[in-house]
Amino acid sequence: MNELIFFVNKVLISGTIIGCIYALGAIGVTLVFGILRFANFSHADMMTVGAYIAFIFASLMPGAGALIGLPTGFVVLPLAIICLAAFAIVVDRLFYRPLRERKVRPVMLLVASLGVTLMLHGLVRLFAGTSPRSFFQDEKKDVFRFDVPFELASRDIVISEPQVLLIITSIVCIFALHWFLTHTKLGKAMRAMSDNADLALVSGINTEKIVRATWIIAGSLAAVAGTLLSLDVVLKPDLSFNLLLPIFAAAIVGGIGRPYGAIAGGLLVGFSETLAIFNWSILLRPSAEFLPEWIDIPARMAFVPTEYKIIVPFVILIAVLIWRPTGIFKGQVL
Amino acid sequence: MLIKASNIVAGYGGEPVLNGIDLSIDSGQIGVIVGPNGAGKSTALKSVFGLIQLTQGTVSLAGDDVTHVPPDQRVSLGISYVPQEMNIFPSLTVRENLEMGAFIRNDDFSSVIDNMYDLFPPLKQKATAVAGQLSGGQRQMVAIARALMIGPRLLLLDEPTVGLSPAFVYEIIERIKAIAARGVGVLIVEQNARRALEIADIGFVLAAGKNLYTDSGENLLNDPEVAKSFLGG
Ligand SMILES: Nc1ncnc2c1ncn2[C@@H]1O[C@H](COP(=O)(O)OP(=O)(O)OP(=O)(O)O)[C@@H](O)[C@H]1O
Ligand SMILES: [Mg+2]
Numbered sequence: 001m002n003e004l005i006f007f008v009n010k011v012l013i014s015g016t017i018i019g020c021i022y023a024l025g026a027i028g029v030t031l032v033f034g035i036l037r038f039a040n041f042s043h044a045d046m047m048t049v050g051a052y053i054a055f056i057f058a059s060l061m062p063g064a065g066a067l068i069g070l071p072t073g074f075v076v077l078p079l080a081i082i083c084l085a086a087f088a089i090v091v092d093r094l095f096y097r098p099l100r101e102r103k104v105r106p107v108m109l110l111v112a113s114l115g116v117t118l119m120l121h122g123l124v125r126l127f128a129g130t131s132p133r134s135f136f137q138d139e140k141k142d143v144f145r146f147d148v149p150f151e152l153a154s155r156d157i158v159i160s161e162p163q164v165l166l167i168i169t170s171i172v173c174i175f176a177l178h179w180f181l182t183h184t185k186l187g188k189a190m191r192a193m194s195d196n197a198d199l200a201l202v203s204g205i206n207t208e209k210i211v212r213a214t215w216i217i218a219g220s221l222a223a224v225a226g227t228l229l230s231l232d233v234v235l236k237p238d239l240s241f242n243l244l245l246p247i248f249a250a251a252i253v254g255g256i257g258r259p260y261g262a263i264a265g266g267l268l269v270g271f272s273e274t275l276a277i278f279n280w281s282i283l284l285r286p287s288a289e290f291l292p293e294w295i296d297i298p299a300r301m302a303f304v305p306t307e308y309k310i311i312v313p314f315v316i317l318i319a320v321l322i323w324r325p326t327g328i329f330k331g332q333v334l
Numbered sequence: 335m336l337i338k339a340s341n342i343v344a345g346y347g348g349e350p351v352l353n354g355i356d357l358s359i360d361s362g363q364i365g366v367i368v369g370p371n372g373a374g375k376s377t378a379l380k381s382v383f384g385l386i387q388l389t390q391g392t393v394s395l396a397g398d399d400v401t402h403v404p405p406d407q408r409v410s411l412g413i414s415y416v417p418q419e420m421n422i423f424p425s426l427t428v429r430e431n432l433e434m435g436a437f438i439r440n441d442d443f444s445s446v447i448d449n450m451y452d453l454f455p456p457l458k459q460k461a462t463a464v465a466g467q468l469s470g471g472q473r474q475m476v477a478i479a480r481a482l483m484i485g486p487r488l489l490l491l492d493e494p495t496v497g498l499s500p501a502f503v504y505e506i507i508e509r510i511k512a513i514a515a516r517g518v519g520v521l522i523v524e525q526n527a528r529r530a531l532e533i534a535d536i537g538f539v540l541a542a543g544k545n546l547y548t549d550s551g552e553n554l555l556n557d558p559e560v561a562k563s564f565l566g567g
Contacts, residue, residue, distance in 0.1 A: 139401060143482055148436050168492070180463065185433070185437070188426065188430050188434065189434060189437060190431070191425065191426060191427055191430075192423045192434045195423040195425050196420055196422070196423050198417070199417065199421060199422070199423060200423075200434070201405065201406060202383075202405060202409075202417065203384075203409065203434050203437055203438075203480065204405070204406050204409030204410060204438040204484070205406075205434065205437045304409060324406055
């Protein structure tokens with residue numbers, strides 16, 4: 001029984017958490033691709049910048065969270081969202097729009113986004129240094145323990161407050177995005193432009209306005225993902241750069257340009273990772289007494305050692321590109 | 335004249351594709367552009383809509399010079415264009431396609447959508463279907479209906495019947511007549527030249543980027559030269 005609870009904690013909960021982060025990141029990447037036709041490599045670092053913006057607000061108003069009984073980092077999230085959405089538009093004005101106006105090929109925009117990511121890298125280190133920081137210096141991180149009502153279960157199912165907030169916020173974001181894309185004029189025009197940009201122009205759709213809306217959404221989601229991730233772990237300059245590969249894997253698995261695919265892809269990559277690094281011998285151990293003696297259950301039996309878990313999205317990415325390059329939801333072929 | 339394009343010289347950067355063509359129609363008229371493949375028919379339509387830069391010539395809409403007006407602003411002036419290919423939003427529903435056609439409208443256009451369902455009854459049943467999954471004929475209806483959503487003065491159609499079964503060709507041609515009867519000027523590029531010239535008030539025969547013949551549809555159909563070279567005898 002304890003083994004099963006361990007599985008729930010290590011695989012179900014961890015997988016959901018990281019899956020949500022990947023999904024939020026992948027939606028941003030996929031929306032930008034759908035509208036602007038380039039793979040935005042700076043998206044992961046935008047998440048980091050969002051987390052640092054939230055950290056600045058949180059340090060400016062300590063105790064803001066205590067008033068409502070939520071972590072301060074979470075309470076200031078709306079401010080971080082507004083700032084990062086504005087920041088995304090500024091970045092577009094400075095770096096991407098001039099290229100768009102010159103009608104360059106999309107690969108040029110991709111290279112520009114690499115430049116942006118290096119710049120953000122430097123900026124974060126310049127202003128915040130390299131040492132890790134915690135949102136919970138002066139605050140307690142609440143942890144919920146759920147007692148499992150079984151006699152044999154002495155362990156609890158454990159989930160922290162930031163994790164609960166992360167899951168709830170992700171679900172809210174996804175439903176809000178779905179509503180926006182299917183029920184508002186601007187959202188439908190976004191889907192239209194992603195479908196057929198030339199026809200959108202011919203229909204009189206203001207494509208620059210759609211581009212702006214795309215950056216606002218991508219920036220907002222990056223702020224949410226970055227901040228919530230840094231509340232769960234710690235805030236450091238390479239918070240989300242390492243997530244670039246799994247996020248792109250998620251976006252491509254889901255079918256690039258397809259927001260719902262990105263959600264499915266994010267969860268798929270997240271769960272694959274936690275399943276791959278899970279130590280399966282823990283689940284097998286209770287069966288040891290029923291097995292013949294010559295079968296020895298090794299102490300560690302994971303598919304992939306934890307420190308190599310980046311292999312998982314990499315393998316998924318390669319497999320998808322070979323066997324189904326359009327992804328589950330039939331997106332654009334890159 | 336509703337639309338008057340004079341002495342258009344245009345192309346795609348290299349040698350000009352159009353070498354000084356003239357096109358003009360009045361409100362409620364149907365103008366048909368015919369000619370062999372590669373004659374520049376699609377290019378002529380694009381230059382009327384402003385999708386390509388003109389090296390020479392002028393375009394005027396109801397007397398106003400629109401030569402340098404970008405295409406999205408021509409939509410606001412009442413010109414709608416249906417491209418030859420990729421003329422729908424495939425992953426949007428039929429209704430959403432129509433709504434996108436009405437993007438520039440800020441009024442309540444639900445009655446316009448109902449008008450489109452009356453004009454193209456199959457679209458009403460398929461309103462919530464994804465447009466990319468419709469039959470070729472129904473897609474073409476979506477494409478034309480999308481363009482009509484702004485209530486255009488001038489409708490530009492590039493090969494609206496290409497690849498359709500004879501029943502659908504008849505259906506679409508009948509609809510085009512109905513649209514023109516409402517006072518809309520319609521300029522069509524047509525592969526089914528004979529069928530199209532039958533409904534044409536004016537026909538333009540293009541070849542190698544030049545006007546070869548310009549006359550009423552009836553006269554062109556009866557001209558043995560035109561029949562021999564462009565209408566398959
Ligand atoms: N986007 C483009 N870029 C470069 N050249 C083009 C482009 N589109 C068309 N052309 C060239 O311009 C010429 C005229 O093309 P256009 O499409 O106007 O012909 P068309 O009369 O519409 O032919 P079709 O009956 O095949 O549709 C052709 O030689 C074609 O190769
Ligand atoms: Mg053509």
